[in-house]
Amino acid sequence: MRNAVLLIIMSSVFVWAQTSPLSPEQRATFHGRQSEAVEPFRIVGNIYYVGARNIASYLITTPEGHIMIDTGTKEMHDVIRTNVEKLGFKLQDIKILLSGHAHFDHVQGHAAMKRLTGAKVMAIGEDARALEAGADLSPLGDEGWEPVKVDRVLKDGDTVMLGGTTLRAVLTPGHTPGCTTWTTGVEEKRRPYSVVFQACGGPNAGVKLIGNSKFPRLVENTLRTFQVQETLKPDIYLPMHPETYFAGKVERIKAGETPHPLFDPDAYTKLISETEANFQKRVQEERAKAIRIQ
Ligand SMILES: [Zn+2]
Numbered sequence: 451m452r453n454a455v456l457l458i459i460m461s462s463v464f465v466w467a468q469t470s471p472l473s474p475e476q477r478a479t480f481h482g483r484q485s486e487a488v489e490p491f492r493i494v495g496n497i498y499y500v501g502a503r504n505i506a507s508y509l510i511t512t513p514e515g516h517i518m519i520d521t522g523t524k525e526m527h528d529v530i531r532t533n534v535e536k537l538g539f540k541l542q543d544i545k546i547l548l549s550g551h552a553h554f555d556h557v558q559g560h561a562a563m564k565r566l567t568g569a570k571v572m573a574i575g576e577d578a579r580a581l582e583a584g585a586d587l588s589p590l591g592d593e594g595w596e597p598v599k600v601d602r603v604l605k606d607g608d609t610v611m612l613g614g615t616t617l618r619a620v621l622t623p624g625h626t627p628g629c630t631t632w633t634t635g636v637e638e639k640r641r642p643y644s645v646v647f648q649a650c651g652g653p654n655a656g657v658k659l660i661g662n663s664k665f666p667r668l669v670e671n672t673l674r675t676f677q678v679q680e681t682l683k684p685d686i687y688l689p690m691h692p693e694t695y696f697a698g699k700v701e702r703i704k705a706g707e708t709p710h711p712l713f714d715p716d717a718y719t720k721l722i723s724e725t726e727a728n729f730q731k732r733v734q735e736e737r738a739k740a741i742r743i744q
Contacts, residue, residue, distance in 0.1 A: 470592040471656025477593070480505070480555045484691070485525040490533035491704055494643055494686060494712065495636025496615065500533035502526045504693035505555050508647065509534060510634070512613025515545035518569070519632060519647055520690060521559030524595070530559065531566070545612060547571045550649020550690050551626040552580035554593040561596035570601040572610055574621055577628030578603045588626035589657045589664045604630075622650040622679060624672030624729075627665055633682060638710060646684035646718060650675060652729035659729075660736050669733055676726040680719060686710065687718045 484504035492498050493508075501507035502522055507530050510517040516539060522530060534541055544567040549557050552573070560581060564571055573581055580587040584597030604610075606621035620631040629650035636643050652672055653659065662668045689695050702711040 470590060471654055472590070472592055481523050481525050484555070484693075485523045485529065487529045487532070490537050491700060492537070493688065493703060494645065494710055495638050497634075497636055497645065497688070498537055498539075499692075499696075500530050500537070501692075502529045504691050506688070506690045506692050507533075508688060509537075509539065509544075510615055510617070511539060512615045514613030515543045517546045517548060517610065517612055517615065517617065518544050518563065519548045520550055520556045520649075521547065521563045523555050524558045524562070527559045527562050530563070541567050543567075544569045546610060548610065548617070548632065549573055549577065549581070549630070550632065550647055551588075551629040552577040553586060553588065553590060553626065554595055556649070556690060557581060557598075558593070558595040561598040564598055571598055572602040572604055573600050574604045574606070574608075574619055574628040574630045576623070577626055577630065580626070580628070587664070588653075589662050589668065590626075590654050591664065620678060620682070622675040623665075624652055624668065624675045625650050625654070627671075629675070631679060631682070633684065639706075639708065643685040643710065643713065644683075646682050646687045647690070648687045648718070648721070649690045650679075651725045652732070658736070659733055660740070672729060673726075676722055676729070679722045682718065683715060684718050685715055686712045687721070688712075 484502065486503040488503050490498060490500045496511045498509040500509045505522045505526060506520055507522050508519040531541060547560060547563055547569045560571060578600040581598050581600050585594040586592050604619045608619050610617045617632050617634045620633060622629050622631045631650050632647040634645050636645055659669055699711045
């Protein structure tokens with residue numbers, strides 16, 4: 451029995467080694483350093499940071515219960531639980547669980563969080579399939595997670611509403627086939643802010659872009675994603691790996707500085723055009739390589 455288990459573990463490590471561009475060291479930092487505990491804080495309006503050092507989990511609170519975006523790695527489960535309670539909120543008040551994209555570092559905690567809170571899981575079609583399969587069905591093809599039932603399968607443009615808060619799901623495939631850019635609006639000191647949760651760039655480094663059998667329309671879909679994102683123009687964007695982005699700003703946010711330390715209407719457009727330029731470069735390099743081989 452032990453040998454059989456060992457064999458399964460070894461063969462799955464072997465499969466990742468064969469198919470995933472993530473190195474064992476990279477994977478270890480996701481489960482280790484990036485999943486370490488940090489203090490939770492209110493970011494803007496009713497949006498709170500309850501995630502780990504460099505893997506986000508966002509809590510959006512309402513008088514009728516709360517919405518959580520991303521549950522992180524399995525190691526982050528206790529970090530998130532503690533953070534929600536530290537802020538004075540009840541885990542049982544979390545009613546809806548969302549995700550930016552179905553990769554292990556963002557959804558591995560979904561099943562445990564659903565069990566703990568009874569929250570409804572909602573996700574866009576292609577990513578919903580991965581959540582329920584417990585497997586990374588994207589071109590990254592890395593670690594899986596405990597399968598979790600999706601209570602509501604969403605389409606591009608669908609909204610999720612709770613207690614006066616509305617989130618809109620914008621289908622922005624590329625990083626995963628169902629990658630979702632969540633948008634919402636909040637108010638802070640009587641000023642409205644539009645907010646984007648930025649979970650969808652290009653595919654991970656090392657992923658084959660042209661003619662990828664797991665995602666045949668990867669290149670055209672990703673290019674379309676950038677076009678869609680360029681139209682969003684949020685006042686504030688919130689990334690899913692926020693350590694560098696938040697560095698030096700958390701204390702200023704906590705102090706209530708105005709304008710809000712994350713307020714920068716040009717920052718998102720700049721980020722998207724840089725991400726797009728990097729993606730175009732990768733596509734060109736892959737094309738050049740294919741020509742050389744021929
Ligand atoms: Zn990812």
